[in-house]
Amino acid sequence: MRTPLVAANWKMHKTVGEAAAYAHAFRALVAEVRDVEIVLAPPFTALHALAGALAGSGIGVAGQDLHAERQGAFTGEISAGMLRDAGAGYVIIGHSERRHLFGETDAEVGAKVRAATGARLVPIMCVGETLAERESNRTFEVLDRQLQAGLAGLAAAAGSLVVAYEPVWAIGTGRNATPEQAQEVHAHIRARLAGVLDESIARTRRILYGGSVKPGNVAALAAQPDVDGALVGGAGLDPGSFAEIVAGTRGLL
Ligand code: PGA
Numbered sequence: 001m002r003t004p005l006v007a008a009n010w011k012m013h014k015t016v017g018e019a020a021a022y023a024h025a026f027r028a029l030v031a032e033v034r035d036v037e038i039v040l041a042p043p044f045t046a047l048h049a050l051a052g053a054l055a056g057s058g059i060g061v062a063g064q065d066l067h068a069e070r071q072g073a074f075t076g077e078i079s080a081g082m083l084r085d086a087g088a089g090y091v092i093i094g095h096s097e098r099r100h101l102f103g104e105t106d107a108e109v110g111a112k113v114r115a116a117t118g119a120r121l122v123p124i125m126c127v128g129e130t131l132a133e134r135e136s137n138r139t140f141e142v143l144d145r146q147l148q149a150g151l152a153g154l155a156a157a158a159g160s161l162v163v164a165y166e167p168v169w170a171i172g173t174g175r176n177a178t179p180e181q182a183q184e185v186h187a188h189i190r191a192r193l194a195g196v197l198d199e200s201i202a203r204t205r206r207i208l209y210g211g212s213v214k215p216g217n218v219a220a221l222a223a224q225p226d227v228d229g230a231l232v233g234g235a236g237l238d239p240g241s242f243a244e245i246v247a248g249t250r251g252l253l
Contacts, residue, residue: 004222004249005162005206005229007039007124008236009064009092019046022239023053029243030059036229036249039090039124040236044078051087062090062124065098068111080119090122092231094150096168100130106149113150113161122160124231125150126210127189131169140188147189151196158197162206163189164231170211172233179220179227182209186226215244215253222249 014022019042030038041062042050051061067077083091093116094109109125116123127146129139143165151158165185170176177185186207193202209221210231221227229249236242247253 002204002206002228003035003037005037005039005208006232006242006246006249007041007062007090007092007164007208007230008232008242009041009062009095009210010043010237011064011097011233012043013237014042014046016046016049019050020053023050023057023059026239026243027054027057027059029239030246031057033246033250034058036246038246041090041092044086047083047088048086060089061087062092063088063121064092064095066091066093066112066115066121068108068115070115080115080121083121084119088121090124090162091116092124092126092164094126094146096126096128096166096171100168106146109146109150110152110154114153117154117158117160120160122162124162124164124208126164126166126231128166128168128171128211134167134169139185143185143189144192147192147196151193154197158201158205161197161201162208163193164208164210165189166210166231168211172212174212176212176214176217176221177209179224182221182227183224186224190226213245215241215248218245218248219251219253223251 039060063083093112098104113123129142206228208229208231213230213232214235
């Protein structure tokens with residue numbers, strides 16, 4: 001009932017030329033895929049060219065961040081409308097690197113989510129606990145706080161929301177959550193979505209797992225009832241391995 005979604009977050013990797021070469025190779029590899037929504041999140045500089053290179057493929061393009069205001073004196077920032085104008089249909093919000101390296105707060109994440117939905121971009125809102133928070137049994141408390149603030153004031157516009165659970169200790173570390181750990185947290189997130197938004201919205205929202213997703217572990221993760229796809233970093237940089245992750249999500253690996 002929920003179409004799986006698999007997104008590659010390229011972070012600060014790839015030039016315009018490299019993005020176009022990836023698009024060319026990747027389109028061919030996933031040309032037959034109809035049952036998984038696929039999204040690529042390039043750096044801002046490659047967004048427009050990548051959207052052009054993917055035209056007609058059904059593969060979506062995402063920004064990796066945005067500013068909550070529509071326009072103004074915010075040097076270095078990009079608005080939701082600008083992302084749409086450049087060809088994006090999605091935007092990643094509140095990635096742990098934004099939160100931990102750049103000091104983004106829960107309240108800022110919430111403002112960005114509202115800005116995204118206001119511009120008809122699908123927000124992929126990231127939540128996740130650090131290792132210290134997990135080890136002190138604060139995982140659910142941290143997630144509840146992030147969800148509460150991230151979804152504040154969203155109710156009616158939550159129809160397109162995607163949530164990504166990315167335990168910080170699993171990102172880029174090669175140490176992924178087990179399928180059981182992911183399922184436990186995803187079920188908790190879905191229950192919180194029902195509380196903060198409403199039951200019918202919670203049932204239809206995609207909740208992605210992220211953190212060291214690879215071709216070899218994606219099938220077991222995606223087989224969990226509340227895991228609706230993946231947000232992929234390192235393994236999304238190569239078209240071949242990302243295409244394998246798409247196949248694994250479909251249970252074909
Ligand atoms: P990773 O990154 O797959 O390299 O662990 C995931 C992410 O940061 O979204």
